[in-house]
Amino acid sequence: MGISQSVSPPLESELRSAFWDHVQMIPDGHKVKTCLQCGTCSGACPVSHAMDITPRGIVALFRAGMIEDILKSRTIWICASCYSCTVRCPAGIRVTDTLYALKRLAMEKKIYPDKFPVYALSKAFTRNIRKYGRNFELGLGFHYFLKTKPSKLMSNAKFGMGMMKRGRLATRPHKIKNLWEVRAIIERAEKIGGGK
Amino acid sequence: MKYGYYPGCSLEYTAKPYDLSCREVFKALQIELEEIEDWNCCGATMYMSQDTLTAYSVSARNLSIAEHQGCGEVCAPCSSCYTILRKTNRYVKWDPHARAMINDALSAADLSYTGGLEVRHPLDILVNTIGLNRIVDRCVRSLEGYRIAPYYGCQIVRPVYHFxxxxxxxxxDRLFKALGAEVVEDYPGKVRCCGGMLMMTFEDVALDLNADLLEGAVTxxxxxxxxxxxxxQMNLESYQPQINAKRHSNYRVPIVYFTQLLGLALGIEPKKLGLDDLLRPLPKLAPAKPMEGVK
Structure with a gap:
């Protein structure tokens, strides 16, 4: 798996306490401590074959004190939020939500896997909400591919034209009327929650 | 009961056919559907994975507006919006701490939400509240000739048991059978994941997931x-050329919204249901067969 062993102790403990801060926001989040290591989550996951560390392995690494390796893995970015693991876990762990917590931690600490700028998509998405109140699909796709895989822009352009012809792609964003409300809510929520 | 309609961002454009057919079907069945005024994006999994409280607060604005509009329940056709809005609703309803924090955030926009609404999917409303009898009574033609693979995906059945x-x-399955169609009852992909946004970030992985879904239906x-x-719908419909190239297959499968099929049975014009806007057109039915004889 190519997992490095060089996690320096202070960073690990800092990451660990930051992780628990994020987990506190999940109802029953503490249940991650009760993992049986049975592997049901990995078996239920439709994309675990494409992960470098399986969901079960994530918890094992966490216990072994290797959070940095978790944050550098593709796993947390490849989860498609299908919740198969969550509904099957015999210990009642909200695995999907726990992976979200790890994503948030990775973004907060700016620790990412090499060459997988998936977080760029997340960032572009939330930026749209702040700017318009709604998602702007064309802008989101353009921005994301421009930043990550510019070569995809051309092949996607043809598909975009087809959708546009059918009225299924907006060429300009739709700004909601009371955008200030959304912005005020975001600002206040970020202050109360500390961005967690 | 007045339903607060939350179309969500996708239904404005890429899923326009879903929006059109949903509104038409509710109209034909005389169920009051009122759009939530000036709704905003629910935040989807994207916000949820970045900042929990902000994600809940942003999506709670929609519930707050729906409550003030006097809606009894919210109808959310997009599975992702449905999950996010339900999640938010559940926390406001059952977790006093979350309710207080979310309301604190909402107060910045002079809004508040008590958690008094219910968030529902149109499939649930139509089949479980309106009921198959009332639907079949209003249908003017049978869907005989269609053999339908019912694909539920992830988020309307998970993470919490609902309907x-x-x-x-x-x-x-029950709906389509009542409408006279044949249903692939042993469709193995029923609740498998389509990959969602993975199609943008890890295309290779997502293509395989969708190829399996198509294969399961076609075979x-x-x-x-x-x-x-x-x-x-978008993943299954628009990536068929890429899937065919990858798997050396030749899939040309129409991917339709359940409301479009129901709309046909209700006698609504295909154009009004957005059937003309699909990338893979649905085969036309044989000359209209009346609903008689359909159980």
């Missing part, structure tokens, strides 16, 4: 796949 089984949901003789979610 149907998590592993083998049957709400759509069981389906002539269309019915979906309940704009993300699933």
């Amino acid at each position: 149907d089984d998590m592993d083998n949901p049957t709400t759509m 069981r003789g389906a002539n269309c796949i019915a979906t309940v979610c704009p993300m699933c």
